[in-house]
Amino acid sequence: MGNKLGRRRQVVDEKYTKPQGLYNQKEVDTKRLRKLILESKLAPCYPGDEESTCDLEECPICFLYYPSLNRSRCCTKGICTECFLQMKVPNSTRPTPCPFCKTSNYAVEYRGVKTKEEKGIEQIEEQRVIEAKIRMRQKELQDEEERMQKRQDLSSSSRTMGPVEVDHGSVGVLSRRSPADEEEIVSADQLCSTAISRQPPHLGTNRDDEFDMDLEEIMVNEAIWRSIQEKHNKAIARSVAAPSEQYVSEDHYVSQTTAPSAGSASSPSGGLACAIAALAERQQMSGESSFSHNTTMPSYNVLPNYSQFYQTAVQDSDSYVAPESGAELAQGAGIPMASDDGEWNMDRGSEVAEAGTSYASSDSPRDAGGISALPQPNELDAGFQNLPAPIVPESFEEQMMLAMAFSLAEARAVTSGPGTAWQ
């Protein structure tokens, strides 16, 4: 896609067209580098930031933060220009493998700052990783509990060894549990803090209360919430300039949702929010079936491999400990065992390339492309595909969430906070 007509030339300060000295560069063709940066084929060599501030991306090699990164063609992973120059050894005869997915002939392209869709997709992916981590951890703890149970059963049955064994066992449980508990707190905090920072406080506490009920569900809700919120931000931003297709379609979707309960939407100011809340309430009263469906559904869609044991985990363990740490197993499997990832990355790469081709023509088709080219690592993620598309909320929680989203949006549009109407 290098020589496309209409490709915008980047206005880059001259000093960012050469390496900032992150590495002791060996031989860099500075002329060529400058040209590539000015032609927007490589990200400018901005000096990396130590700290993360909003809208900066972390380069996964140097761990510094940049306004924008290059993307590998094979797996769309980001890399800053200076790290990229280290990967590509100029005089080497062997093709450089991608440092992330090991696809040979590593190459990057630059597509400017990430779009909101891309960021949203990433957030959803992060959610998925967290969920997988939690399931791993649950399984681990459950196994351990079973083992401890067995050991204690054994020891209590044999008189002579009894006290010693039990003592040892319980100490073991304690010492293993405590770091796990800490981890739960950490991750809960992280989750809550992001929730609070993006939401009105009452919503934050509300979701906080639910936290004990089902973390899984909260996180799915969070993902839905974010995608809704992001759409709205955009819709609002756009409606200022010109009413876009997306805004219209969203409107349309809302009216469909509210139609069945139109009669009960009494408050003119609270409008949509009220209607949806009313609908939600009605459904809630009509039975728990949709609710329970919702609590179990999302987790199974993500990783069927785990769904089996997760099912047992849900049934057998009501105590829920420590989301965070099973984690690295999932993450680790992705990084060192690159061969497994190969296909996944290539699939994804081609989809992204498609989205990329529409880049030059205009912005709006690109947005559409971004959504339709949602990375689909495999069919396992089917459960998430419909997130960014209009969601038909099934459960009470989701509907409330939606209602809040709309009331928020309305509050922003109309200064006389009608958002309170739903309370």
Added chain:
Amino acid sequence: MTSSSAASRKALSKIASNRLQKELVEWQVNPPVGFKHKVTDNLQRWVIEVNGAPGTLYANETYQLQVDFPEHYPMEAPQVIFLPPAPLHPHIYSNGHICLDILYDSWSPAMTVSSVCISILSMLSSSTVKQRPEDNDRYVKNCRNGRSPKETRWWFHDDKV
């Protein structure tokens, strides 16, 4: 951690030490399961306790990994060995050297200490026998002068364990 070995290594580059500091912070917030970083003030050498995963041959056993970082980490791989006694494993030599491709030819700067640790634990966990590599004695004899495993020409032949 003898002074001679520390002196013989070149100090970490700025980028290496910056990245390692961030890796360490991330580790403290979110340590990989089954591992414990032993706190020292030496950023260039980490000693990490490994607990054998439950349900594997190494359950309830604890080993120590020593990770030394080169000047140009992460462009260059860290040197990772088991401190004695090294676990009995078909890919782990009695001098602690580990035959694992990502530590040598297949290293990628996108990997981290944490991901390396997980790969090592995964290698341990998938073992079905507790035994030394066939060429253990020969190899260890060749390494007697304290050669780094990074200077070994590894031949990775077994992708099962």
